[in-house]
Amino acid sequence: MDTVVDPPDADGAERTVPEEHAAHLEQTLLQAQALIESTMSLYRRQPVTSLVAEPTDVAVLGSALDQLIGGVRHSLSVALTLAGDFTDGVLRLLARVEPSAAVRVLCSAEVADVSLAALRRLPQSRLEIRVVERELREIVVVDGVGALVRGISTEQGTQATVVNDAAAVRALELMFAGTWSRGRRLADHLELGPRLRTELARDILERLRTGHTDDVAARELNVSLRTYRRHVAEIMRELDANSRFQAGARAVELGLLTE
Structure with missing residues (x-):
């Protein structure tokens, strides 16, 4: 097969199509990494917005989750770290998701073990559950257009931010996908x-x-x-x-x- 050669670069070196593709792929990955890092830096600098559920306001947080998960049409990605009220609330809402939506649940070993009964009650049509050992940031991403990020717990409570910015939601999707790829199926975890x-x-x-x-x-x-x-x-x-x-x-x- 013939190799297509682009015009020489400024230094006289010739670049093949595979080399151009590799360079483009590397640049894309670097941009994705920068986007993720800048998004997380933004969260650290501005943990509170007009769409934040107060740390102790369970009703506000529940309403935000209900609005997000209740509006899912195509896809839903959820990462759960700790067993407790937040996880229980998310799992109750997942049980009401339309079977046509693809649902991916990524959870820690603690959630998989403590909340196993609730996980098994979820509709199985388009559901995938994986377990990871690494630390997770609790997030909910709906249809690639909206998300909720639960922050790190402090003495004042745990903040949760609703995210509607397209670039920020995409960064969260990339983070989720990277961790998802390293997870194991729930059935394998239980073995x-x-x-x-x-x-x-x-x-x-x-x-x-x-x-x-x-x-x-x-x-x-x-x-x-x-x-x-x-x-x-x-x-x-x-x-x-x-x-x-x-x-x-x-x-x-x-x-x-x-x-």
């Missing part, structure tokens, strides 16, 4: 034993993937060689893996390790 959900298990899996020797890994984790090997055997059994390589691949598949 994981408690041992695999610990920080120690993830530390061991990371060292198996990077090819650490048992001696080195045990020293880094400050455990005896015998204890380390016992943990490895238990983790491999939990993952139903016949080799350490397979254990690492299975861990990535389940979202215990990032790719």
